[in-house]
Amino acid sequence: MDRAREDAGLPVIALAGQPNCGKSTLFNALAGFKADTGNFPGSTVSYTSSEVVADGRRARIIDLPGTYSISPHDAAERVTRDYLLSGKADVLVAVVDASVLARSIELTLQLLEMGVPMVLALNMLDEAERKGIDVDVARLEKRLGIPVVPTIAIRGKGVVSVVSRALDMADRPSLGTPPIYDRDVEETVRGILDRMPGGLADGIGAPERFVALRLLEGDPVIEEVAGNADPEFLRFALDERKRLAVLHDWPEETTLSSHRHAVAMDLFEAVARVVPRRKMTLRDRLDGVVMHPVLGLGVAGAAIASLFLVAFLFGDLLAGVVSAPFESLLEVLSPRASESFIWAMLRGFVEGVAGGVGIVLPYLLPLLFMMSLYEDVGYLPRAAYMVDGALHRIGLHGKSVIPLILGYGCNVPAIMGTRILETPRDRILTSLLVPLIPCSARTVVILALVAALLGPLYALGVYALNIVVAAVAGRILSSMVKGSQAGLLMDVPPYRVPPLRSVLKKVWFRTYEFLVAAWPILIVASVIMGILEYVGINNWMNAVLRPLTVGLLGLPEAVGVTLFFGVLRKELSLILLFQALGTDDVAAVMSPAQILGFSLFVTFYVPCVATIATLVREVGWRWAGVSTALNTGIALAAAFFVRVFW
Amino acid sequence: MTLEQASKGSRVRVLKRASGHRFASSLDGMGIHVGDELLVVGYAPFHGPILVEIPSSGVRVALGRGMAEKLHVEPVEA
Structure with a gap:
């Protein structure tokens, strides 16, 4: 059969297998810093591809989403099946987790029936060995009629020979032996x-x-x-x-x-x-605590607390180091910004770059590192298990907890992270709630205004209020968003000690999402802001927003421009406020009530442009609009309540 | 009885899975078939999922209550 080939006649090798079988790890080992993998079932929903070289031969490798079967029931299964039926793949590499061989074989048999030349990568042999499973590779090859290559992808073992056997197969295609039923x-x-x-x-x-x-x-x-x-x-x-x-x-x-x-x-x-090994394994003992209905909640609490502790401590440290050179650069640029258009744009540009590397990245990186660590160790599915019951009450899913926590770093990768959820309803609902989570940019405001000027307890209160508001919003939204909520049916993978490289790769991949999807928008917005400032839009803006700022919320008139520009550049809200008030001694010009009202408003209102753009891309215009309206409404209500009841 | 009613630490055998091709195929993928034995490892708080182990493979799977209600089981004597 003559199969259509993708670009430049390179043989196309497609990787397919069950979620969490090490397929993406294998792909990563071959492709370098390109694909995202995780110790969380179902991390790949769209497929990734990369050109690789093995033994001097080139090939294109496609990492298809993990699927439990080839029945067309969910998005991942459909993507995989359609791709294999499209005839674009010259060879299919079925990746199998040898430690759960019995159940993995069922998918292998289904794939064999699809009539694509195939090679089997028998992965995680080390784990199988630990479980006392001894596989006769030669006999498996004979029964399936296809080459079987033993691999330990996480340590790079056997990955090159998988490609090389697959390329041999592409040169001389043959079909294996599909199963014969009774x-x-x-x-x-x-x-x-x-x-x-x-x-x-x-x-x-x-x-x-x-x-x-x-x-x-x-x-x-x-x-x-x-x-x-x-x-x-x-x-x-x-x-x-x-x-x-x-x-x-x-x-x-x-x-x-x-x-x-x-x-x-x-x-x-x-x-x-x-050969069954000892009865009580380390996993059983760990799960006895980690997944215990009471102790497990303590573990989850400690895990989340240490996540934030690391993010804040390192974030603060990094932010100080990184922003210093930018600050001196801006000191030179700022006085000239009013002189000419070019200087104003340049300052906007530098501020945009600085905002990304100086404010967002320092908090995002440690947060992503901790999340990736939890994921690769195998804790995240267990955390999802622990909170599933509680999250169901507000219409969410245990797995929603992952994007929501990512949201504390930056909303953009968090919204992209909702792709791990199975049904459109769960994805939309979680995407609508993510913008309510104060990202690192908003955290800066909460820390500098609320924690520093009103006291740490007030700051904790803001976070607590935020969670309550998000829960109530989730509850209300879940009755509005139609579609079925997926019941939980989740593989709980074994614990793994991940190589640091694999954790760092994931951190890089998610950071890359921020750099590509959010940062450019921040820079453009910042340049536009420089221009608007140069044109002198500030006073006009303050006047337009006066009924809102002064009339409704009781804030100083000067903050109007801050709120407007904050949509473009949330991480600059604080600096903008200093500029607008003409001082960084906020307590001298604003009352405690005004400080709290302003901070709450900033915490909740319109997501930044990068978040809106991501929402549009992931869930469409309509829901992005709903999200914006929701955030603004909550922000107004919260700030108004502070004014009335303080 | 259904898996939802099985008590912690008990062993059960799958008798029947509620109809639905999708449900059946997801269970197949997880390695839970009619006739398989399951060990009920524990429950998550707040009426959360049930954790079961498939003793033959050592695989652990979490099932939401809704899913567990659709799985008919019988107790297995140890």
């Missing part, structure tokens, strides 16, 4: 094949046997295609499926998968020897 199934398949309209399988891009098996399994997509081609044939196939189910007295939708399970178990027993 006699009744095989007879039924033959009956369906006899009646299959010509061209149906070619149109789908798969072997005829695959199409017949998918019809027996109950695959809505294939059923539709078959029904369009020949309704008579589809009716026959569905009758056959019913007949088979009755024959075996199994529910219709699980008849074939039960047979496949039997074949997989049989294969597993033939190729693997299991």
Whole structure:
């Protein structure tokens, strides 16, 4: 079969496997600092690709999303299946977690049926060994009819030979041995094949046997295609499926998968020897505490507290070091900014660069490091397990806790992080709540105004109020956002000691998201702001906003421009406030009530432009609008309450 | 009874999974089949998920209560 090839005739190798099988780790080992991986089931939803060189031969590698099966039930499964059926891949590398071989084999068998030349990467052999699973590689090769390469991707072992075996396969393609089911199934398949309209399988891009098996399994997509081609044939196939189910007295939708399970178990027993190790493992002991209904909450609390402690301590330290040179540069630039247009733009540009590296990055980096560490160690799914019950009450999902915590660093990567959630509803809901979380830019305001001028307890109060408000908003929004909420069904991976390299790679990848998606917008916004300031828009802006600032919220008129520009540059809200008031001694010109009102307003109101842009990209204009309105509404209400009740 | 009603530390066998191709296929992916034995390891707080272990493979899976209600099981004598 002549398969279409992507760019410049490079052989295309697609990686597929179950979530958390080490597929992305394998891809990373080959591709360098490019793909995101995690010890969290289902980290890849769209696919990543990279050009690699192995033994002097070049290839394009595609990292497909992890899937538990090839049934088209969720986004990840559909992406993987469509890609494999598109014929773009020359070779499929099925990555298998050897430590859970019995269940991984089922996906391998399904992939074999798709008729793409295939190589098996038998990954995590070290973990399998620890669990007492001994795999006979030669026998597995013989049974599957494809090359099997043992790998330990996290340490780079075997990854080059996977590519090299895959390239051999691309040169001389051959198909493996798809599973043979018991006699009744095989007879039924033959009956369906006899009646299959010509061209149906070619149109789908798969072997005829695959199409017949998918019809027996109950695959809505294939059923539709078959029904369009020949309704008579589809009716026959569905009758056959019913007949088979009755024959075996199994529910219709699980008849074939039960047979496949039997074949997989049989294969597993033939190729693997299991010597059960000691009864109580380290994991069991750790889980006994970490996932204990009471102790586990303590662990979660400690984990979150240390996350913030590290982020604030290191953030403060880093911010001081990084912003110093920028501050001296700005001291030179600032007096000239009013002289000419160019100087004003230049100052805006430098401020934009400084805001990114001097204010956001110092807090974002340690936060991302801690999150990545928790993720790679295997703690995050356990944290999701602990908070799932509580989060369900406000309409969220245990997994939502991850983007929400990322939000404290920067809302932009946090919103991108909602991709790990399964249903559109969960993604939208979490994306709407993320902008309510005070990111590092807003934290700077809370620390400098509330904590420093009113006291640390007030600052804690602001954070507590923020969480309560987010919970109430989640509760209300969850009744508005339609769609189904995914029930939790989550693999709890073993604990792992991640190599530092792998943690740092993830930190880099997420930082890259900030650098690419948020930073340029901050710089552009900052330049625009420089120009507006030069044109002298400040007084006009203050006058326009006067009914809001002075009338409604009781703040000094001068803060109007701060609030407006804060949309463009949230991390500059504080500096802007100093400029607007003409002093950094805020307590001298603003009353405690005004300070608290202003801080609350800044904490909640309109997300910055970079966040809005990300919302538009991830959930669309409409929801980005809802989010903006929601934030502004809450900000106004909070600041107004402070004015009235202080 | 359903998995939701199984007590902590007990061993159960899966008798039936509520209908639904999607549910069945996700359970297959996790390695939970009809006839498989499960060990109920524990419960999360606030009426949260149930943690089960598949003793044959050592795999641990968390199931939300809604999911656990759809899994019919019978107790297994130790």
